[in-house]
Amino acid sequence: MxxxxxxxxxxxxxxxxxxxxxxxxxxxxxxxxxxxxxxxxxxxxxxxxxxxxxxxxxxxxxxxxxxxxxxxxxxxxxxxxxxxxxxxxxxxxxxxxxxxxxxxxxxxxxxxxxxxxxxxxxxxxxxxxxxxxxxxxxxxxxxxxxxxxxxxxxxxxxxxxxxxxxxxxxxxxxxxxxxxxxxxRCRKWFGSHEEMFEFARSAAVKAPAGSALGQLVPIAHLEMWLDLPVGEDADYIGAAAVVAELNAAADQSVRHPDYQRRPGWPVVHNLFAMGFAMAGDFPSAVAQFEVIGDLVTEWPWQYHSSDAVGAFLAARQRVRGDHG
Structure with a gap:
């Protein structure tokens, strides 16, 4: 992106x-x-x-x-x-x-x-x-x-x-x-954090079960994480409420029985993989990395590093090291 x-x-x-x-x-x-x-x-x-x-x-x-x-x-x-x-x-x-x-x-x-x-x-x-x-x-x-x-x-x-x-x-x-x-609607453009979350949550909830629009939830949390000072960002993304919301979004989208991979699907799973990895939910992250295989996408990993592939590999190694 x-x-x-x-x-x-x-x-x-x-x-x-x-x-x-x-x-x-x-x-x-x-x-x-x-x-x-x-x-x-x-x-x-x-x-x-x-x-x-x-x-x-x-x-x-x-x-x-x-x-x-x-x-x-x-x-x-x-x-x-x-x-x-x-x-x-x-x-x-x-x-x-x-x-x-x-x-x-x-x-x-x-x-x-x-x-x-x-x-x-x-x-x-x-x-x-x-x-x-x-x-x-x-x-x-x-x-x-x-x-x-x-x-x-x-x-x-x-x-x-x-x-x-x-x-x-x-x-x-x-x-x-x-x-x-x-x-x-992000604050870095023409909106605010409140508008961003309202849009993401509303769209994800209203979308049909299995819709890829569940990805809007990890996007919003990653945008919020990106906007916070170092130290506050880690506390934010690892909060129990964020982990719970990421899991709820995954349950209604990429983990729902009605979900189907469509062209461009690796972006959706890379978003969830990064979100779960950053939040410390390693089992959920591992599951997304298994779906992705080696199909790393530049977005969102370039949010973490200008070396997007390096960020992807480091996160994958970290979560796999603790779980499987």
């Missing part, structure tokens, strides 16, 4: 493990390869059959995270002007491209030329995404990434809520839209 604030670098290295940007997903790997090779017909054929709103947003996010797309995407748009898909790829990619220009540092550490390029690229993104939304009344993916860009464009609360509602009116439990709206 970008942008983020990084903790101090750890000394641990992970030469034997790396982050797979496709998260072990063959379709995502094929899509990345096609876009890296400027093979838009193959990318189109991979994306067109995907109709589930959550899956569609995930795979468009995969496409958006491929470097260099901005250099040639116009060829696809010109070749298929009646299709919204290449325009959507350009818009989603421009969101990622914008944050690449800004970087992950705090505003006080970001140069003005970075901000100018950031705003320029976000404007391109929103122009593309708005056009897709105008042309496709049922679209959820363009509207989801407009929720993402809401933070960068610093839109007011009413506009951010309007963008979010435009997604959830069409797909109430959209995972990625909820992730990004939760970020908007």
């Amino acid at each position: 970008w942008p983020f604030r990084r903790r101090a670098r750890q000394s641990a290295t992970a030469a034997t493990l790396s982050i797979d940007p496709a998260m072990g997903d063959p379709t995502a790997a094929a899509l990345r390869a096609a876009l890296q090779q400027r093979d838009w017909p193959t990318a189109r054929d991979l994306l067109t059959p995907i109709t589930d709103p959550d899956d569609h947003a995930y795979y468009l996010g995969v496409a958006g995270d491929v470097s260099g797309v901005q250099d040639w995407i116009g060829e696809w748009i010109d070749a298929e002007p009646r299709s919204t898909l290449p325009l959507l790829v350009r818009g989603v990619h421009a969101v990622y491209w914008a944050w690449e220009a800004r970087g992950g540092a705090r505003a006080s550490q970001t140069r003005q030329e970075q901000f100018r390029e950031f705003r320029k690229r976000l404007t391109l993104a929103e122009n593309c995404l708005d056009e897709v939304a105008d042309r496709d009344r049922d679209d959820t993916t363009a509207r989801t990434f407009l929720v993402t860009s809401a933070r960068g464009r610093q839109v007011d609360r009413d506009e951010a809520q309007r963008r979010f509602d435009a997604v959830t009116d069409r797909h109430p439990w959209h995972r990625i839209a909820h992730e990004h709206m939760l970020q908007y």
Whole structure:
């Protein structure tokens, strides 16, 4: 989840493990390869059959995270002007491209030329995404990434809520839209700790049993932990009430019989694994690490260290050392 604030670098290295940007997903790997090779017909054929709103947003996010797309995407748009898909790829990619220009540092550490390029690229993104939304009344993916860009464009609360509602009116439990709206409500952006927790808890409780939206609870607790001074952060995340809430969220989501892994699922389990590990519930953390295997994701581990893989491995070793 970008942008983020990084903790101090750890000394641990992970030469034997790396982050797979496709998260072990063959379709995502094929899509990345096609876009890296400027093979838009193959990318189109991979994306067109995907109709589930959550899956569609995930795979468009995969496409958006491929470097260099901005250099040639116009060829696809010109070749298929009646299709919204290449325009959507350009818009989603421009969101990622914008944050690449800004970087992950705090505003006080970001140069003005970075901000100018950031705003320029976000404007391109929103122009593309708005056009897709105008042309496709049922679209959820363009509207989801407009929720993402809401933070960068610093839109007011009413506009951010309007963008979010435009997604959830069409797909109430959209995972990625909820992730990004939760970020908007964090104190580090435009909300508060109280708003963040209210949003996370309400969505998790209202979502159907087995929904991945239970992940919003560990996200909120990790955000709170990240915002506290050293010393207070450990006391907070290890509190009995936090451990109990993490377990309740897991019981209604990733540990519920109705839960099903969907594309992008490693992020959900990495969130719970980090939450349980930080909270000291090692048995619950071990269970999540067993599901994950080696599919470490950069988010949320970069919250702990700029060496996300090292943080993942250190946590996994720690919890396994005490339990199994």
